[in-house]
Amino acid sequence: MAQHAENAYYVPHGTKWPIIGSIGMFLMLGSAAMWLNDSAIAKWTFYGGAGILIYMLVGWFGEVIRESEDGVYNSQVDTSFRMGMLWFIFSEVMFFACFFGALFYARVFSVPWLGGEGTGAFTNEMLWQGYQNVWPTAGPAQLGGEFQTIPAFGIPFLNTLILLASGFTVTMAHHALKKNQRKALVLWLAATVALGFVFVFFQVEEYIEAYMELGLTLGSGIYGSTFFMLTGFHGMHVTLGAIMLLVIMLRCMKGHFKPDQHFGFEAVAWYWHFVDVVWLGLFIFVYVF
Amino acid sequence: MTTEHTHDTHDHAGAHASDHHDDHDHKPTGFMNRWLFTTNHKDIGTLYLVFSLIMFLIGGSMAMVIRAELFMPGLQLVEPDFFNQMTTMHALIMVFGAVMPAWVGFANWMIPLMVGAPDMALPRMNNWSFWILPFAFTMLLSTLFMDSGGPAAGWTLYPPLSLQTGQSFAFVVFAVHMMGVSSIMGSINVIATILNMRAPGMTLLRMPLFVWTWLITAFLLIAVMPVLAGAVTMLLTDHFFGTSFFNAAGGGDPVMFQHIFWFFGHPEVYIMILPAFGVVSEILPTFSRKPLFGYAAMVYATASIAFLSFIVWAHHMFSVGMPLSGELFFMYATMLIAVPTGVKVFNWVSTMWKGSMTFETPMLFAIGFVVLFTIGGLSGLMLAIASVDLQYHDTYFVVAHFHYVLVPGAVFALMAGTYYWLPKWTGNMYSEKWGKIHFWLSAISVNILFFPQHYLGLAGMPRRIPDYSTQFADFNMLSSIGGFIFGASQLIFVGVIIHCVYRSKVKATSRVWEGAKGLEWTVPSPAPYHTFDVPPPINAQTVAHADEYDH
Ligand code: HEM
Ligand SMILES: [Cu+2]
Numbered sequence: 152m153a154q155h156a157e158n159a160y161y162v163p164h165g166t167k168w169p170i171i172g173s174i175g176m177f178l179m180l181g182s183a184a185m186w187l188n189d190s191a192i193a194k195w196t197f198y199g200g201a202g203i204l205i206y207m208l209v210g211w212f213g214e215v216i217r218e219s220e221d222g223v224y225n226s227q228v229d230t231s232f233r234m235g236m237l238w239f240i241f242s243e244v245m246f247f248a249c250f251f252g253a254l255f256y257a258r259v260f261s262v263p264w265l266g267g268e269g270t271g272a273f274t275n276e277m278l279w280q281g282y283q284n285v286w287p288t289a290g291p292a293q294l295g296g297e298f299q300t301i302p303a304f305g306i307p308f309l310n311t312l313i314l315l316a317s318g319f320t321v322t323m324a325h326h327a328l329k330k331n332q333r334k335a336l337v338l339w340l341a342a343t344v345a346l347g348f349v350f351v352f353f354q355v356e357e358y359i360e361a362y363m364e365l366g367l368t369l370g371s372g373i374y375g376s377t378f379f380m381l382t383g384f385h386g387m388h389v390t391l392g393a394i395m396l397l398v399i400m401l402r403c404m405k406g407h408f409k410p411d412q413h414f415g416f417e418a419v420a421w422y423w424h425f426v427d428v429v430w431l432g433l434f435i436f437v438y439v440f
Numbered sequence: 441m442t443t444e445h446t447h448d449t450h451d452h453a454g455a456h457a458s459d460h461h462d463d464h465d466h467k468p469t470g471f472m473n474r475w476l477f478t479t480n481h482k483d484i485g486t487l488y489l490v491f492s493l494i495m496f497l498i499g500g501s502m503a504m505v506i507r508a509e510l511f512m513p514g515l516q517l518v519e520p521d522f523f524n525q526m527t528t529m530h531a532l533i534m535v536f537g538a539v540m541p542a543w544v545g546f547a548n549w550m551i552p553l554m555v556g557a558p559d560m561a562l563p564r565m566n567n568w569s570f571w572i573l574p575f576a577f578t579m580l581l582s583t584l585f586m587d588s589g590g591p592a593a594g595w596t597l598y599p600p601l602s603l604q605t606g607q608s609f610a611f612v613v614f615a616v617h618m619m620g621v622s623s624i625m626g627s628i629n630v631i632a633t634i635l636n637m638r639a640p641g642m643t644l645l646r647m648p649l650f651v652w653t654w655l656i657t658a659f660l661l662i663a664v665m666p667v668l669a670g671a672v673t674m675l676l677t678d679h680f681f682g683t684s685f686f687n688a689a690g691g692g693d694p695v696m697f698q699h700i701f702w703f704f705g706h707p708e709v710y711i712m713i714l715p716a717f718g719v720v721s722e723i724l725p726t727f728s729r730k731p732l733f734g735y736a737a738m739v740y741a742t743a744s745i746a747f748l749s750f751i752v753w754a755h756h757m758f759s760v761g762m763p764l765s766g767e768l769f770f771m772y773a774t775m776l777i778a779v780p781t782g783v784k785v786f787n788w789v790s791t792m793w794k795g796s797m798t799f800e801t802p803m804l805f806a807i808g809f810v811v812l813f814t815i816g817g818l819s820g821l822m823l824a825i826a827s828v829d830l831q832y833h834d835t836y837f838v839v840a841h842f843h844y845v846l847v848p849g850a851v852f853a854l855m856a857g858t859y860y861w862l863p864k865w866t867g868n869m870y871s872e873k874w875g876k877i878h879f880w881l882s883a884i885s886v887n888i889l890f891f892p893q894h895y896l897g898l899a900g901m902p903r904r905i906p907d908y909s910t911q912f913a914d915f916n917m918l919s920s921i922g923g924f925i926f927g928a929s930q931l932i933f934v935g936v937i938i939h940c941v942y943r944s945k946v947k948a949t950s951r952v953w954e955g956a957k958g959l960e961w962t963v964p965s966p967a968p969y970h971t972f973d974v975p976p977p978i979n980a981q982t983v984a985h986a987d988e989y990d991h
Binding site for chain 2: 159160162163164165166167168169170172173174176177180181183184187188211227230231232234235238239241242243245246248249250252253256257260261262264265269270274278279288289290291292294295368369370372373374375376377379380
């Protein structure tokens with residue numbers, strides 16, 4: 152605990168980054184909305200906003216990293232960071248829970264009801280006569296046309312192995328860091344980053360196949376909706392996680408982190424494991440069943 | 441314990457805090473440094489509070505438009521579509537712009553002071569949580585000036601109606617995303633502060649109840665704001681990218697949106713009321729000069745309410761055609777909430793029982809809260825009965841219910857808290873006379889405004905409609921008159937605050953209220969820019985309430 156002034160809790164005096172972040176976010180999202188409303192220039196202001204956001208992130212994290220390297224954070228500050236990261240991951244869990252909830256609701260309730268089960272008998276009789284409760288489905292109106300699904304034990308299974316392997320490599324990197332084996336640390340991290348990007352590469356391949364050959368699109372009824380939203384948001388998280396790992400790797404190469412103090416590393420590792428666990432849920436409920 | 445005893449400690453701690461601060465109590469100079477770049481929990485708290493007051497006035501003006509249109513049957517003032525925009529925007533602004541940010545403002549100001557922390561745990565992020573809000577609400581309000589007008593499908597954004605919104609649709613969705621980001625960051629900060637920044641000796645069961653209720657509120661926020669974000673994201677993709685989450689033709693279901701929305705929405709109403717419970721639990725003991733009755737029970741009741749709030753959401757959907765088992769489950773689960781809520785009301789009343797009560801403005805608002813919130817709780821219980829809710833649903837009875845819990849509930853508690861801590865924030869006493877006038881005008885008019893709506897609802901007047909059958913005319917006129925008085929009374933509130941900050945000559949003491957207990961009263965008024973750089977001593981004199989010290 153911070154009992155003495157020399158070891159006081161670090162309270163920064165002023166920061167310009169948040170307001171820059173807000174401006175960037177406002178510009179980016181406002182432009183996105185205008186873009187969706189078919190504005191011609193919005194696309195460019197969107198990129199401008201995104202650029203400001205990235206500038207903010209680089210600047211803000213850069214400042215925090217410098218402070219961390221200068222040793223201004225005591226163990227209590229470290230605990231605050233840890234709590235912050237854990238609760239942030241919890242919020243992400245709930246975000247994915249929302250889309251999993253939509254998937255389960257569709258499979259357990261709405262599709263069976265449309266097919267005439269339970270209280271849905273009349274709906275089926277009057278509106279969608281002949282529609283059967285099946286999964287996968289593009290709904291009674293067969294929105295988006297016929298489609299086929301991605302077989303679970305092809306690329307998705309490979310991707311499962313890739314992500315599990317990356318969970319292993321990042322743990323090995325952590326052990327190396329704790330034993331102060333810097334070379335092994337960087338190598339294991341490099342392997343993790345590579346696996347992350349390979350995963351994303353395969354995911355993109357899979358999307359191309361879905362759109363080009365299988366007729367499976369975002370518009371393929373409830374199956375397409377849940378499939379692409381879940382895997383899409385997951386893929387975005389993997390991309391983000393891989394970029395974060397890359398940054399951590401570069402920091403390791405610059406000699407950052409100590410065997411007993413490396414919150415930044417751990418935070419990203421937690422994030423990576425979280426992304427991993429979400430994938431397992433996806434693999435089971437989106438691909439296999 | 442004797443009064444002298446208490447004063448002793450406060451003088452000591454106060455002196456201690458001030459000489460510690462003589463050397464580095466520098467406020468940043470310049471407007472930008474002070475307000476735009478600030479990392480100080482007190483400045484950020486002030487920003488939140490001022491922002492929410494402005495939003496309260498904007499949202500309130502929209503309510504005045506609504507009540508003016510409903511003053512008489514027939515369409516006289518506004519177009520029906522604009523009327524719908526007003527109901528939608530009024531709710532969005534009051535919920536996300538007024539009540540929630542106001543509570544975060546209180547959290548910022550008070551939690552570090554109450555647990556003996558030098559600041560919030562993550563001060564930079566704290567700045568960002570606030571500074572997202574003005575941008576988010578600029579985006580939301582700007583939709584009113586678009587060709588399509590603002591959103592008009594109700595704050596619940598139910599599809600398919602909400603999907604017919606024009607241009608403004610994407611702006612609303614992104615504004616909600618921004619509010620969500622702000623709330624989540626704010627909550628993470630609150631949790632980290634409470635769990636990690638307490639002064640040594642400030643154990644969990646010695647924390648003020650306001651801190652406890654915010655801890656639980658923050659948990660609720662982190663759990664449900666992402667779900668709302670997901671829900672509006674699905675609306676967005678259904679609207680623009682051809683997904684079928686809420687489209688039966690594609691195998692989805694509009695009712696699914698309602699489930700997801702209310703999974704967020706019901707905890708959301710507790711997000712707005714739990715900190716109110718906390719504030720009232722601070723104020724009643726002070727002016728009853730008695731310890732809070734059943735402190736631990738209050739903590740457990742709050743936690744139970746929070747838990748139950750996750751499993752009652754579909755009581756908003758009794759008439760939507762759920763399976764019978766669903767109706768029954770959600771009916772009984774909802775009724776269960778009355779138990780911990782009853783515990784709370786019982787404890788508040790018992791706290792006042794045989795106390796030597798005085799009735800300063802904060803106390804008046806707190807007592808008003810206990811009485812009028814309970815009325816709202818009881819109408820909630822009526823709505824919880826699935827079979828009769830089929831009649832009440834989407835009528836003015838529901839409007840009366842949630843306005844009783846939100847206006848003389850959450851908003852009265854906000855006002856009680858403002859009057860209670862304003863001297864601590866500003867160092868000046870507000871005008872007790874005008875505070876009391878504000879209270880009595882508000883308390884009387886709020887009942888004229890909302891009580892008749894119960895009868896309107898029972899008689900079948902639907903909500904969110906600009907015109908009505910002539911049989912509802914008298915009660916609507918009465919309600920509107922109450923509304924105008926209530927609206928005007930809030931200008932007194934603004935006046936009292938401005939007077940207190942800039943004009944008041946009466947200086948506040950550190951303790952401010954004779955019966956006040958807790959760490960925040962051990963520092964001078966106004967609270968120095970930096971407090972508790974050195975953790976304060978925690979003992980029977982500095983702890984607000986804890987069962988172990990009460991006996
Ligand atoms: C004893 C506790 C409570 C019970 C049993 C209860 C029950 C209910 C029920 C059953 C409804 C749905 C009515 C309908 O639409 O037909 C409802 C609506 C509502 N309640 Fe409560 N409630 C309680 C407390 C609260 C509190 C504390 C708040 C907020 C501070 C609140 C805010 C609302 C709101 C905003 C709505 C309407 C939302 C909308 O449709 O726009 N309630 N309540
Ligand atoms: Cu509810």
